[in-house]
Amino acid sequence: MLKPDRYGILEFKLGSNDKNHKIPIENAYKDMTVPDILTIRIEKDGEVNDVVVEVENRAIEKPYIGGYKDAHTDILYHHGYTQTGPPKPKVPPELKNHRDTQTYFTRNRRTEQDYSRATQVTTKGIYLPNACDRILTPGPYETADERERRIDIEGKVRTIQRYYRAWMMRKKLKEFSDEYQKRLRIALEREEKERIEDAKRRKKDLVDKVFPVKTEDFAMLYSMVDRWKKSEIERITSIHCGPSKIAEFYLLLEKEIEIIQSIERLRTKVNKDVEKKQIIDFFKAIGSPIEWDSDYKHIHISMDTMEAQKGREYFRLYQRLCDQKATKEDRLQTYLDIKLYLNTHKCNERQEIISLIDRMCEFLARGMSESSLKVLQKRIEALILHHFKMTECNEGVTSHPNKLRIKQMTKNLIYCQMCQKMKAIEQFTINARSERIKICTACMWLDKAEEPWVDLSPYKFILRQIRNYERLHHGTSSIAFIMQDRDIQFIVTVIWHGHSALSECADVYQLRLVRWDTEQEWSPWNCILLTMEEAKAHLRLDRLNDMYEQEFRNHIFNKHALARKHFKNLSSYDKHFTEFSKGDWKLDEWSDYYSRPNKHECDIEIEENKEEEGEKSSNSNGINSEDDDECTCKKIFEKSTNSEELNE
Ligand SMILES: [Zn+2]
Ligand SMILES: [Zn+2]
Structure with a gap:
C-alpha cells in the first residue's frame, strides 16, 4: 500500500526512456499537459496494483466566484460557468454595419434657374412715350452732418x-x-x-x-350686581360708622337679595323657554334631511329619508295640537287625527292618551271654560311628545339622531372632577392657558371660587376685533383664533392691569388689543392695550424705536415676557392646529371650496362661510366658540317666542 509521508505528500518521479526528449523544468507545466487522472501501477511483493490518482493542478489559483464546498474534505468545487469567459457573439462586431452607411453616395445639383430680362430703348423702328419720364437735376451738395441737422430726427423723437x-x-x-x-x-x-x-x-x-337669555347675559347681570355691591360697601364704610353702618348694611343686604331674586325669576322664565326650544330642537332633529359633503366634486348632499318626512308629519300634528287659536271644530278634528294615528298601536301610552282625549272631547262638548281644560291639554301634549320619542312606536324617526348622539357620546369623553360625570368635550370651557381639563362648564357656573362673575362681552368684542384684523391682513398663525374671551379678559386685566398703556384709560369699551410690531402676527407677546384712537395711531407707525422711549419699550417688553410665561403652551397649540388644518380645503381662503363653479348644487353662502372659517379650526377640536351656535339658537328662540305655535 502507498503511504504518504508525515506531511501528507506523495512524491513521484517522472522519467523518460527517450534520450532525445528532454523535459524542461521551467516550462514543465506549460509544455506538458498534466492529465487530471493518472493510473499508477505499483509492484510490491510480486503483486501488481493499479491505483487511480487524481491530480490537482495548483499552477494557478482560481478565484472563487461560485460553487460549493465539500463539508467532509473542505475541497472547493467551482462552477464551470464562473470559470469560462462570455460566449462569443453570434455576429462579429465588424459585420454589424448598416448597409446604407456603406453604400449611400451624394450628388450636387442646382435648383435655381438663370433669370434674364430684356430692356427696350427708342430706336428707329420703335416709339416709346416719354410723358411719364422725369428729368432729375442735382441740387446743392449736402454733407451727412448737414442733412442730419436739417431733418432733425432726434428732436422730433424727443x-x-x-x-x-x-x-x-x-x-x-x-x-x-x-x-x-x-x-x-x-x-x-x-x-x-x-x-x-x-x-x-x-x-x-x-x-x-x-332681556337676558344666555348664561353670559346672566353672568353680566351678576357681575353688575357684584360691582354695585362693592361700590355701595365702599360708600357706606366711608360715610357711616357704628349702628348706622350696620343699618345701612342691612338695607344693602335686603336690596341685594331682592335684585338676585328678580334675576332668578328671569332665569326660571328663560329655563321654561329653553324647554320649549328643546322640544322644537327634537322635531328639527327628526324632521331635517341627512346632509353631508361628498368627496366627489365637493358637492353638498342632502338626503330626505322616509323617517325625516314622517318626523315632519309628527311635528305638524304636534303643532296643531298645541295651537291655541284653533276653533273648537279644529281641535276636535285634531283629536280625531291623533286617535287615527294611534289606531295601529298596542302600547300602554295609547290607552292613556285615548282616554284623556275622550275626556277632553266630552268637556269640550259640554262647553267647559278654557282654564279648566288647561291641565288636561298639557297632559295630552306631554304624553304625545313622549309617545313620539318612544323608539318602539315612532317608526324609526329617532334612529338617526340617536345614532348621531351615541357616536358623539362614545368619543372625546372627559371626566369632570366636581360632578364626577363623564361629559363630552363640548361641555367644558377651554381656554389657551388651561393645561388640563378638570371641571365642566355647568360646575364652573356653580363654583364661584373657581371663577368669579365676569362680564365677558367687552372682551368678546376685543377678540372679534383682533380676529377681523388678522383676517384682513392674512395672518397665517392660528393664535388669535385659539384664544377665547376668557384669555383676552386675562390679558387685559392681569397683564395690562385693565388700562391703556399710554393714557391709562380704563374704560373697557374703549380699549383695543392691537399688534405691537405691526409686521409680526398678533399674539399675547406681540400686543399692546390702547384706546381706540391710540390704537389707530399706533398701527400707522413705521418705526417703534423712534416713536417710543426706551423706558416705555422696556415696560412693554416686560408685559410681553409675562404673557409668554402665562401662555407658554400656546405656541405648541398653534403648531398643532396649523399642522392639523394643512390639507383642509375648507380652511383655505383661496381654495376652490369658496370659488367652485357648482355652487348651485349646494347652497353655500360664501360670506357666512368666510366668517366662520376661523372658528371652524377651533371647533373641530372641541374648543367651542359658540358664535354660529348663538345665531341659530337665537333664531329658533325668537321663532318659538314670537310665533305662537306653542302655548305660552
Ligand atoms: Zn305606541
Ligand atoms: Zn361637572
Missing part, C-alpha cells in the same frame, strides 16, 4: 417722447388717484363698519341686560 410721457403720467396719475380714492373709501367704510359694530354691541349688551 418731442414725441415728451408728449407720450406726459400722456402716460396723466394716465398713471388718474389711476393712482382712483386707487387712492378707493382705498380711502374702503378705509372709511371699514371705520364706519367698526363704529356701527361698536354701537351695535353696546345696544346688544343693553338689550341682553334687560
Whole structure:
C-alpha cells in the first residue's frame, strides 16, 4: 500500500526512456499537459496494483466566484460557468454595419434657374412715350452732418417722447388717484363698519341686560350686581360708622337679595323657554334631511329619508295640537287625527292618551271654560311628545339622531372632577392657558371660587376685533383664533392691569388689543392695550424705536415676557392646529371650496362661510366658540317666542 509521508505528500518521479526528449523544468507545466487522472501501477511483493490518482493542478489559483464546498474534505468545487469567459457573439462586431452607411453616395445639383430680362430703348423702328419720364437735376451738395441737422430726427423723437410721457403720467396719475380714492373709501367704510359694530354691541349688551337669555347675559347681570355691591360697601364704610353702618348694611343686604331674586325669576322664565326650544330642537332633529359633503366634486348632499318626512308629519300634528287659536271644530278634528294615528298601536301610552282625549272631547262638548281644560291639554301634549320619542312606536324617526348622539357620546369623553360625570368635550370651557381639563362648564357656573362673575362681552368684542384684523391682513398663525374671551379678559386685566398703556384709560369699551410690531402676527407677546384712537395711531407707525422711549419699550417688553410665561403652551397649540388644518380645503381662503363653479348644487353662502372659517379650526377640536351656535339658537328662540305655535 502507498503511504504518504508525515506531511501528507506523495512524491513521484517522472522519467523518460527517450534520450532525445528532454523535459524542461521551467516550462514543465506549460509544455506538458498534466492529465487530471493518472493510473499508477505499483509492484510490491510480486503483486501488481493499479491505483487511480487524481491530480490537482495548483499552477494557478482560481478565484472563487461560485460553487460549493465539500463539508467532509473542505475541497472547493467551482462552477464551470464562473470559470469560462462570455460566449462569443453570434455576429462579429465588424459585420454589424448598416448597409446604407456603406453604400449611400451624394450628388450636387442646382435648383435655381438663370433669370434674364430684356430692356427696350427708342430706336428707329420703335416709339416709346416719354410723358411719364422725369428729368432729375442735382441740387446743392449736402454733407451727412448737414442733412442730419436739417431733418432733425432726434428732436422730433424727443418731442414725441415728451408728449407720450406726459400722456402716460396723466394716465398713471388718474389711476393712482382712483386707487387712492378707493382705498380711502374702503378705509372709511371699514371705520364706519367698526363704529356701527361698536354701537351695535353696546345696544346688544343693553338689550341682553334687560332681556337676558344666555348664561353670559346672566353672568353680566351678576357681575353688575357684584360691582354695585362693592361700590355701595365702599360708600357706606366711608360715610357711616357704628349702628348706622350696620343699618345701612342691612338695607344693602335686603336690596341685594331682592335684585338676585328678580334675576332668578328671569332665569326660571328663560329655563321654561329653553324647554320649549328643546322640544322644537327634537322635531328639527327628526324632521331635517341627512346632509353631508361628498368627496366627489365637493358637492353638498342632502338626503330626505322616509323617517325625516314622517318626523315632519309628527311635528305638524304636534303643532296643531298645541295651537291655541284653533276653533273648537279644529281641535276636535285634531283629536280625531291623533286617535287615527294611534289606531295601529298596542302600547300602554295609547290607552292613556285615548282616554284623556275622550275626556277632553266630552268637556269640550259640554262647553267647559278654557282654564279648566288647561291641565288636561298639557297632559295630552306631554304624553304625545313622549309617545313620539318612544323608539318602539315612532317608526324609526329617532334612529338617526340617536345614532348621531351615541357616536358623539362614545368619543372625546372627559371626566369632570366636581360632578364626577363623564361629559363630552363640548361641555367644558377651554381656554389657551388651561393645561388640563378638570371641571365642566355647568360646575364652573356653580363654583364661584373657581371663577368669579365676569362680564365677558367687552372682551368678546376685543377678540372679534383682533380676529377681523388678522383676517384682513392674512395672518397665517392660528393664535388669535385659539384664544377665547376668557384669555383676552386675562390679558387685559392681569397683564395690562385693565388700562391703556399710554393714557391709562380704563374704560373697557374703549380699549383695543392691537399688534405691537405691526409686521409680526398678533399674539399675547406681540400686543399692546390702547384706546381706540391710540390704537389707530399706533398701527400707522413705521418705526417703534423712534416713536417710543426706551423706558416705555422696556415696560412693554416686560408685559410681553409675562404673557409668554402665562401662555407658554400656546405656541405648541398653534403648531398643532396649523399642522392639523394643512390639507383642509375648507380652511383655505383661496381654495376652490369658496370659488367652485357648482355652487348651485349646494347652497353655500360664501360670506357666512368666510366668517366662520376661523372658528371652524377651533371647533373641530372641541374648543367651542359658540358664535354660529348663538345665531341659530337665537333664531329658533325668537321663532318659538314670537310665533305662537306653542302655548305660552
Ligand atoms: Zn305606541
Ligand atoms: Zn361637572
